[in-house]
Amino acid sequence: MATATFLDILTRKPRNIAVLTNPDHELYLQQSDRPTPGPGQCLVHVRATGICGSDVHFWKHGHIGDMVVRGENGLGHESAGVILATGPGVTRFQPGDRVAIECGVPCMKASCFSCRTGQYNACPEVVFYSTPPYHGTLRRYHVHPEDWLHKIPDTMTYEEGSLLEPLSVALAGIDRSMLRLGDHMVICGAGPIGIVTLLAANAAGANPIVITDINETRLELAKKARTEGATSFELLGQEAKLVIECTGVESSVVTGIYSCRFGGMVFVIGCGKDFATLPFMYMSAKEIDLRFQYRYHDTYPKAIGLVESGVIDVKPLVTHRFSLEDGEMAFKTASDPKAMALKVQIIDE
Numbered sequence: 001m002a003t004a005t006f007l008d009i010l011t012r013k014p015r016n017i018a019v020l021t022n023p024d025h026e027l028y029l030q031q032s033d034r035p036t037p038g039p040g041q042c043l044v045h046v047r048a049t050g051i052c053g054s055d056v057h058f059w060k061h062g063h064i065g066d067m068v069v070r071g072e073n074g075l076g077h078e079s080a081g082v083i084l085a086t087g088p089g090v091t092r093f094q095p096g097d098r099v100a101i102e103c104g105v106p107c108m109k110a111s112c113f114s115c116r117t118g119q120y121n122a123c124p125e126v127v128f129y130s131t132p133p134y135h136g137t138l139r140r141y142h143v144h145p146e147d148w149l150h151k152i153p154d155t156m157t158y159e160e161g162s163l164l165e166p167l168s169v170a171l172a173g174i175d176r177s178m179l180r181l182g183d184h185m186v187i188c189g190a191g192p193i194g195i196v197t198l199l200a201a202n203a204a205g206a207n208p209i210v211i212t213d214i215n216e217t218r219l220e221l222a223k224k225a226r227t228e229g230a231t232s233f234e235l236l237g238q239e240a241k242l243v244i245e246c247t248g249v250e251s252s253v254v255t256g257i258y259s260c261r262f263g264g265m266v267f268v269i270g271c272g273k274d275f276a277t278l279p280f281m282y283m284s285a286k287e288i289d290l291r292f293q294y295r296y297h298d299t300y301p302k303a304i305g306l307v308e309s310g311v312i313d314v315k316p317l318v319t320h321r322f323s324l325e326d327g328e329m330a331f332k333t334a335s336d337p338k339a340m341a342l343k344v345q346i347i348d349e
């Protein structure tokens with residue numbers, strides 16, 4: 001069965017295709033040869049990839065902070081697929097296994113403080129696929145170290161597998177924000193990160209939850225995506241104990257700060273400008289904590305369990321689907337507010 005899958009796909013689709021950008025802000029498809037898995041690596045046929053706000057940002061703006069697009073750069077880091085072949089020494093996987101790809105591959109050396117202490121998202125040598133200078137996983141064939149692949153159950157779709165990545169961001173944020181049952185909460189921004197944070201915060205017991213956006217459609221999508229049981233969706237009734245900021249836009253961060261109660265916390269997931277002006281002394285007089293999230297560590301197993309058990313339903317996030325060949329159109333849709341997209345997926349059958 002697995003061998004048939006392998007031969008079938010390679011015969012039908014012998015060439016690798018990827019979606020790339022470059023320092024001139026162009027977006028294009030590029031063909032290349034199918035890679036061969038080396039020791040400890042698996043060859044994955046990437047079946048579903050979601051477009052992240054960061055992918056659009058690298059394309060349109062050429063950088064996020066000091067991560068700069070300096071050459072041709074493949075996009076995409078929210079991917080799931082099926083293993084077609086394994087390299088020498090691979091022990092945990094075999095062809096036919098369905099996997100989610102964790103795109104940050106840290107060094108894991110004992111001499112690396114971040115890796116040694118479990119905060120591998122801070123590894124200075126991390127290869128994060130799609131962050132320059134590393135190509136992304138928005139490609140047909142991708143080789144990946146087996147250690148950073150996560151088996152997904154047969155009941156989980158590839159799309160859900162790819163959504164484990166933004167869910168990982170939200171889970172890491174919820175964890176570090178120390179959200180507690182019954183916390184009054186505001187989420188700024190109803191993009192995919194804001195909505196998946198809404199789903200996770202709802203599951204974690206925040207109540208009530210208010211979500212903001214400047215785009216009505218996004219707020220409607222947030223309402224649709226919320227799970228049964230989320231209450232008091234529109235009225236907080238008092239200042240927030242916790243604000244999770246999912247836009248990175250300065251004015252939104254400031255609004256978040258003014259929504260906070262004495263001793264509350266503004267937890268920033270969104271990526272914004274290099275410098276921001278904040279109401280410094282207001283925060284001081286109200287003892288408002290400001291914390292940040294940078295990617296995630298050790299979230300995939302938890303995310304798989306939450307989706308598999310139905311505690312978090314990520315499916316409503318997907319609004320548009322395109323083939324890999326239509327990758328350019330997929331990015332235009334993801335970045336055009338008139339398209340009213342939330343999560344755009346690129347699918348390769």
Ligand SMILES: NC(=O)c1ccc[n+]([C@@H]2O[C@H](COP(=O)([O-])OP(=O)(O)OC[C@H]3O[C@@H](n4cnc5c(N)ncnc54)[C@H](O)[C@@H]3O)[C@@H](O)[C@H]2O)c1
Binds near residue numbers: 054
């Ligand atoms: N920290 C991390 O590790 C991490 C990981 C993934 C994504 N991100 C960042 O998280 C952010 C959200 O990602 P996304 O994919 O949801 O992006 P997105 O652009 O799809 O969503 C952002 C939303 O914010 C809304 N918005 C803009 N200005 C606003 C304002 N002033 N008030 C309220 N809402 C406003 C937009 O209308 C949009 O719906 C991005 O900045 C992304 O780069 C950070």
Ligand SMILES: OC[C@H](O)C(O)[C@@H](O)CO
Binds near residue numbers: 067130165
């Ligand atoms: O989901 C992961 C994020 O998009 C990336 O960390 C990005 O913000 C920078 O590379």
Ligand SMILES: [Zn+2]
Binds near residue numbers: 053054055077
């Ligand atoms: Zn991302």
Ligand SMILES: [Zn+2]
Binds near residue numbers: 106107109112113124
């Ligand atoms: Zn390291």
